[in-house]
Amino acid sequence: MRIIDLSDTLRPETSPFEVNRHEISYVSHEEGLRMAEQVLKVPKSLEQDLFPEGHAWAVENITLSTHSGTHVDAPYHYGPVSGTAPARTIDQLPLEWFFSDGVVLNMTHKRRGEPIGERDVEKELGRIGYTLKPLDIVLVRTDTSEHFGEPGYDLMHPGLTRGAVQFLVEQGVRVVGIDAWGLDRPFDVMVEEVKAGRKGAFWEAHFFGKEHEYCQIEKLSNLKAIPRPFGFKVACFPVKIARASAGWTRAVAIINDAASEERPGR
Known part of the structure; x- marks a missing residue:
């Protein structure tokens, strides 16, 4: 068994690109x-x-902030209500969501500000030959994490669209992670689209959580070290903080090399 660290290191130098800055x-x-x-x-x-x-x-x-470093966003982060019920906070979520089979979707061909849509997700799942199942933990690889700590890191990534998140959640996925500052596209890109008249462009992936419960892992790293797109476990238990919109996590991929030849076909 191998354990691959998927978490960024929180340090004083990473504070400048945080909306809520941290001090150590x-x-x-x-x-x-x-x-x-x-x-x-x-x-x-x-x-x-x-x-x-x-x-x-x-x-x-x-x-x-609870959103500093590698962390899990709870449904409460997106709004006070999810669907027809009060949005759950990080301490209220089932632990089963945070230890499950992992799937890596390679989106490294996407450039800064570009959308990762439902069709992109379906195409990548077809390429790797995998069918999603409930409670899979989906990790979106962009390799933006290689710039973690650099000025402008928070504005370097592509991001998921509402349609992509909806597709994943409808397959039973409850945790989606990305190796970038956020799951949505950069703030400056979204704001410009809203100014240009595209309603609903701002924070569309996050705000889908107002309709259906799901969690995000933001600021993952090292996804390229995972040796295969599926056939491994992910552990990403969030720190238990009362009434919180997020919790820090030491996310890891657990690789069982002895079982690598016994991966089930999908």
Whole structure:
């Protein structure tokens, strides 16, 4: 079994392209010693016995959005209602959604701002010879993640259309991921289309979640390292945060090489 990391690394340098910026402050082992003195309230004479090397604990203090780094969007992110029911938050979703068979759709031929439509999805599924089933986790590969941390990363990607998301959800898919800043096309592209008179162009993939429940994984990475388009598992459990619109995840692909020759035909 191999485990492939599909998550970006959250670091101070990635903050500038976030709408809600994050801050990370690092407390060293030496600084942790001062903290330990305050927390434990021990006399100075015991310091050498407790911390003979003059080191206590290292700590990081982080202020960030639930949408920073690799994360899972809950239906509540898209609006207060999904279908006819209150939209569920990240802590309310079934864990079964986040550990299932994975499918990679290669869309690396799509350029910045280009739409990935229903026909594109169907064509790629035909090319790889796969039929979707309920609870498959679909990963859209664009390779935009190779520019993670670069200025303008948030505006470099293609994105899914409403029709593409609707098609996937109608097949029973509940989690769709992309190796880019967002599942929709870049904000600047969508806004220009709205200005030009195309109603419904803005955030069309996200807003489909107002009608039918589904989750997105944004800011995935390393999808090119997955050796085959299907026949592997994805684990992407979100952090459990009360009433939250998203939760961070350490998304991974789990490859069982011993079973690679036993993949069922689709």
